[in-house]
Amino acid sequence: MTLASTSDAPSSPAIDRRSAAPMYDQLRRLIIDGIASQSLRPGDLLPGEHRLCELYGISRTVVRQALGQLEHEGIIERVKGKGTFVARPKTSEALMHTLIGLYDDVERRGGHVRSDVLRHETVPATPEVAEALAVVVDAPVILLERLRYVDDDPWSLSTTWMPEAVGAVTFGADLREGSLYRVLAEHGLRAVAGVRSAEATVASPEQAQLLAISPGSALLRLRSVSRDAAGVPLEFFIAYHRGDRSRFEFELRADAAGASLVPVGAGGSD
Template identity: 45%
Template sequence: MQGPAVMDRSSPVPLHHQLKVILTEMVRSGELKPGDPFPGELRLCEQYGVSRTVVRQALVQLEFEGIVDRMRGRGTFVASPRTTQGLVQSLSGQFEDLAARGLHLRSTVRRLDVVPAPDHVARALGLPDGADVVLLERLRFVQGEPWVLAVTYLLADTITWLRETDLTEGSLYAAMDERGTRPIHGRRTIQTRAASATMAADLGIRRGTPVMLLTSVGLDRHEQPVEYFEAWHRGDRTVFEVDLVRSDAVV
């Protein structure tokens, strides 16, 4: 690893922050690439003439900012870029969100079937208990890496055209749009959970690793629920972006 041989000890900027800036620039310039191991603490101490405390403070900041992943027993590695998904002001799908950022989303359809609606799904969609719904389960990849496990429930009459739709490379919302059934507004919530053994294997993470559960109910122009989904996102690869708008209402 190259980089400045010394830091500015006359500067009022703390040494750990200077080191963090140096290492961050190496990542952003491509000198250190996602997945590359970081030099050990001792090597950084020797190269930059700083204490282990300074190095550890810099690494903690880098981990907090999502620039590195620190893995117990394995070391520190350059983190893969996190994928941003918008939550507010536009009801867009993951395919559209990522395409707008120049990223490629591919899906593996693991299940597409008509099933009795679980109780919470029937409530969300305003259906009688046990009513038939379409279950669509997809494991979704960003730039070839597993990113989210999505389980979507739709009204039963969608099954015919869904079976004829490319859901591997295509957008579900685009297909719904063509038929006038796309949700135009809804409500989304986020929770944090620990990955089960099965989910961890699907997403390429360790069991117990935090994942973010995004749930959503989508309504059409007649205020009728048409979609409910649960999307389990890798916490180390996802950032949710929220737009806030000031209300002019008098409180």
């Protein structure tokens, strides 16, 4: 099968109905082999469900099982109304176990981050923000909301709150192409410790529109508080990362000090 063309006859091995391997897994392997042998690139169009049924004489149920598995593995992506495509590889992010930001994490791997600044203003601290930043409720804090792009793909939606004295240095800075952490560092404000958590969630209609995904799509929600050497909070952020674009990596060691598994809803304000 020539995967990039839905009109060609199959040239790869057919489905073996006598094999002990499930037909959906055979089809899955044929598609993977076809992507590799034809050097298809992310974004290349693949045959749709109907064409695969015709090519291999198999049911739509079998095809959907194969495509569902491939999508789960991040090998293909299906876009409603457009078709099935070779997926873009997920970017491994080290944001869970380091204090670097998305900008620096992607930059060191040769990528490019830019941001649309959606909000950048002084607001009163909500109870959650006040607790995270160790300020009183309704104290003025600086809010920074950004839609982050990695190599021009919408990647994450983040909201950062900073104490007024910290956030004041960000006004006038270029936060579309630059790093927030670098701006803070230029003013002697450096995070050396913090607590960060991640959990799975789904996209609201508003988030989905900004991130160019469907409502209900998988998101990874990061919640983080960073502190300076004196233990004073510098920032509190909540970020929503696209589940189809991000993969967080953790460094493991025998000494589990500093790591914990917290049941959802147990402790804290989250």
